[in-house]
Amino acid sequence: MWWARLTDVRPWHTELLNEVERGRRERYLRPDDRDRFTLGAAVTRLAAGELLGVPPERVPLDRTCSGCGAPHGRPVIEGGPHLSVSHSGERVVVALSGGGPVGVDVEELSDRLTDEIAAQVLDPEEAADLRGLGPQARRRGLLEYWTRKEAVVKATGDGLRVPLADLRVSAPDEHPRLRDWQGRAGMASRITMHALEPGPGYAACLALIDQPDARVHERDAASLLA
Structure with a gap:
């Protein structure tokens, strides 16, 4: 890295x-x-x-x-x-x-992380995890979910051609891992994820296959x- x-x-x-x-x-x-x-x-x-x-x-x-x-x-x-x-x-x-194969994603914390973006990134369970949090904590949680999912789809080569809401990853306060991918049985067991250290105001994640x-x-x- x-x-x-x-x-x-x-x-x-x-x-x-x-x-x-x-x-x-x-x-x-x-x-x-x-x-x-x-x-x-x-x-x-x-x-x-x-x-x-x-x-x-x-x-x-x-x-x-x-x-x-x-x-x-x-x-x-x-x-x-x-x-x-x-x-x-x-x-x-x-x-x-x-x-x-490897995928990496870094994103800057921003006020542009809106509910519209959350609807495209999160599955219903993940959205429920962030509901009730304050605006800053909700944006930070969305950022963690986003970087984790994008790292995975970059590793597989799918990129943004697949809906990120089809992936379910661990909660922001947990070690990153792919829990499930709708229509991709067995993929979760092949993905290893690592939280990275991009510095204050950012989130980043690495995904590796096999x-x-x-x-x-x-x-x-x-x-x-x-």
Whole structure:
């Protein structure tokens, strides 16, 4: 796990990006969005390059969408390691695993976490757990549920093509785990989840498939990016 902050970005990081990535970067209208994408790509290439023993610009990173073939899909490194990237606010995180599929999600605590979002994310039992809490505690609980579920669907490769309300995860004050997935019998036993440490004002979770004994290391990416 590699954590970066927006303040870590440097002009030379764009030199690590390939032509497709540079084009995608330029389509972002807001500077912070361009920086988040740049950091995710740079950290991926630098960290994976170290693991593979190749220069970062030669990491075989493919962004082809499995649905339409356009270069806006989730990043995949041909031959491994497995990869997942997430960013929100000032945080960017990259997860690499040599043992199997991985999904990571980080989200910033925000007033934009509304009841409309909760209706899309929570199943009825989870919604009942948050009912009666104060506004801040309810937003924090929703954030924990959200990051846990999104980490799982990123690990499986489903992404937001599946309703997050079909997944049921443990309560925010419990160790993260997938309890059930409607229509996916047996998936809960294959998923291992880990709460991460993104810093105050954020929630983050890691999900691994068929890696129950994996050790998780969180590292500061500033040394990679310096």
